[in-house]
Amino acid sequence: MKVSIISGGAGFVGSNLIKYLQAEGRHVFVIDNMCRGSSSFLGVNSGVDDSLISILNADCTDQAILYDFFDSARNVGHVDEVWHLAANSDIPAGIADANVDLKDTFMTTFTLLEAMKLFKVGTINFASSSAIYGDFGGLPIHEEIGPLLPISNYGAMKLASEALISAATESHLERANIFRFPNVVGVPATHGVILDFIGRLVVEPELLTVLGDGSQQKAYLHVSDLISAMLLVRSQKMLKKIELVNIGPIDEGITVRSIAQLVIERVSPAAMIKFGEGNKGWLGDVSKFSYSTKRLQSYGWLPTLDSRGAVIRAVDEIALQLGQ
């Protein structure tokens, strides 16, 4: 039996991914410190087959625990891949305290690569981020643009992780799929603008206060499309050991103002929206961003939902998640 190890596998993306890996006949080993993830995400309704999953509540930066975990996985079958999804996902928290992204975003990569070297696991699928690029002021951002000047510690530690993975393909890795994620929406939501907006309206149904003037525009992808893209890239035979791919919709995105309106329509139609000033939401947030996904499209992939469609679906899903 083939075995996949997933760091951060009980989080938002992992809990959506697992059933597809199990459908390939794989046993899935999840290590997650449950800081945002939850075993409940892997429960009855998630489509996860509990006979083909092993879950460890632990931090994968603890090397001794991680090695034991790899050893357990090896006893179940042939461990041929790691999905490295563990990371801090709270960008402002990482700016306030650089140790957060150091530990959760970078050292997770470091210890996983060390374990992969020791246990001879050949393939890594890595959740990188569009945040590695920094601010190109609206220029189309393709995979080979430079210079790479991230503006948040989150983006910096994702780029640092890519760099380590790149070096590892020169020594012990056989293949690295580096997926540069866009903003991804869906359930189980653990963070992000939609969850934030709905959460605020639950507390204060009459008023939604928005950071910035609402003109900030971003592309959003539904988690179901994200996973179809990753699985497609992973299934390709490649000449290169490293595949870097931007994942995202092909439209130009949706404004914060539109998201706020869609949330209100669904959750609290009578609410007022109060905007702030400026078009940057917070430190470390890039204001305008044009994300090229031509490479991904060259594999024949197209999203089923554009940014607006993804947000509409996710607003409904997250509202239900919050009992609205």
Next chain:
Amino acid sequence: MKVSIISGGAGFVGSNLIKYLQAEGRHVFVIDNMCRGSSSFLGVNSGVDDSLISILNADCTDQAILYDFFDSARNVGHVDEVWHLAANSDIPAGIADANVDLKDTFMTTFTLLEAMKLFKVGTINFASSSAIYGDFGGLPIHEEIGPLLPISNYGAMKLASEALISAATESHLERANIFRFPNVVGVPATHGVILDFIGRLVVEPELLTVLGDGSQQKAYLHVSDLISAMLLVRSQKMLKKIELVNIGPIDEGITVRSIAQLVIERVSPAAMIKFGEGNKGWLGDVSKFSYSTKRLQSYGWLPTLDSRGAVIRAVDEIALQLGQ
């Protein structure tokens, strides 16, 4: 009085730099773990004024010690810049054990940036490396080329450091000069091909064994030219907070075969040279490398020595250093 802090300041580059900073009227605070550096490098013959220097033998990844060190420096004058030169410089060692570059190349950057944030030091001058680029197969490598896929942990941790510095300019740094070093030669030599060759000939004067077939070609810069380039860039008024600059000669470099011949001529004219196979010296070594220094030249900088001239001068200097 203005104060400069130099991590790794007792090493090869630092010991050449200090007298220029002192000539600006600066007091220099050196922190160095003396793993390759040495206080003797800062002695009488180095041109260093010992009334304008304070040296701490310690590891700058020890945060408590580093903060005390910054505090001491602050008591002497206005600390307005850090030169971050501390790093592992043994690329193969970092491939064998990833912890070496993690600690010496990356965590030094992390702790220094944390100290700079706390002590409000605005400028960092960072010794990055051409190793961040990886292998472009002979294409001209300019500062905005991509993708960045380093092939050694050394290159990965230098790129990771750049990424962190980039994020820090968004929050607390006022200016970052990121110098992407070429191969640099001169004295006091602590590592590198010339020291290696001369050292072997001292042991075995009749035979010089060379890794690879000798066809590998690299550009070399003399340390005196490296320092003139850094000081010129540092003196420019910039609109951007980050300046990324490749530093190197403007020629295409010199082959390992030619270096071996120059070493033999100077040190042991009767010796034979025995070449190996292939044109890669070791894992993590890029075989052909064309390094664009147009940006640096746009500031009016030119090297005084080309690659061959730099090697000839360094061979003589290093031979003298080794008593030859």
